[in-house]
Amino acid sequence: MSGSRIASRITGVSAHVAEHAMTVEQVEARVIASSEGFTPPTGVLGRLTGVRSIHHAGPDTQASDLAAAAATRTLSSLGLEATDVDLLVFASASQDLVEPATSHIVADRIGARCPVMDVKNACNSWLNGVQVAEALIGTGRHERVLVVSGEMPSRAARWDVRDVAQFVESVPGYTMSDAGAAAVVERAGAGARGEIVHRWFGAESRHWSVGQLPGGGTRHPRDLDKTFFVMDGARLRQAFDSVDVEEIHRALKADGLGVEDFVAVAVHQVAMPYLDVFAERLGLRRDLVVETLPDHGNCASVTLPLQWQQIEQRRLAQPGDPVLLVGLAGGISVGTMAVRW
Structure with a gap:
């Protein structure tokens, strides 16, 4: 930077x-x-x-x-x-x-x-x-x-x-x-609590059609049947599997970080079986991944701040510790952000 x-x-x-x-x-x-x-x-x-x-x-x-x-x-x-x-x-x-x-x-x-x-x-x-x-x-x-x-x-x-x-x-x-x-x-000054010390974003947009809420846009402005979620779960899994996790590792390394450095990890969650698979692919210690899906469901974009709040409330990180946020979204989009707790 x-x-x-x-x-x-x-x-x-x-x-x-x-x-x-x-x-x-x-x-x-x-x-x-x-x-x-x-x-x-x-x-x-x-x-x-x-x-x-x-x-x-x-x-x-x-x-x-x-x-x-x-x-x-x-x-x-x-x-x-x-x-x-x-x-x-x-x-x-x-x-x-x-x-x-x-x-x-x-x-x-x-x-x-x-x-x-x-x-x-x-x-x-x-x-x-x-x-x-x-x-x-x-x-x-x-x-x-x-x-x-x-x-x-x-x-x-x-x-x-x-x-x-x-x-x-x-x-x-x-x-x-x-x-x-x-x-x-x-x-903030460099070294401050909560400082953003890493950010990386990527997309595999060829998979945009895997999951949709089609109604309300120019394609289907008034079709009530298009106002419901539709998703192909099998294709979604394949789409996320196409994400090159080595890009994430390279981006972390460029900021002097590795997945082994983090004391807590927030990851967007859709299904627990895939969370296990993704954590393994990325090389995350599974016990460091904060789970919100079982008791709160998929909270869409609120998932990561909800997990941030749990890290804080459960004191899973101490001042100065690195914490990783991992975003996964339809489209397909991926993002990582690391903060100094």
């Missing part, structure tokens, strides 16, 4: 899952109750994914509400007001509206008076939001950026299922949770 670049640190991360918990057995029961003549195999969701429970927000809750709640909590924990922030980034797969940017709604909710923008890249949205914040701080353009996320995948779950094929392609929607997160990224 150039010596002229301004260092950034992540501070005050907070995350929360929505209030209504559902076991996967309750999820399966809802599919049965909503479908005519289709019954999924008992316990199939748990067996496929390792998820035990998920969380849904109420019908009146919006993605911006979850983000604003997390933002208020984070700012309060740091003794800051919304007016102390000079950029707000809403970084999420979910959004309140196609237009305007959901960041405007969050800013209005919390009383921020700064520029805003949305950053969207599936489950890597929050990590990319931090990337954008660090880059803008590095140029001297901003000093303190609030990065927020509000995920509402429950609105895209298909409950009325006609057959096995439709159920299989809809499975991801049944194991995802509504959640919110926020973090402050700010200018």
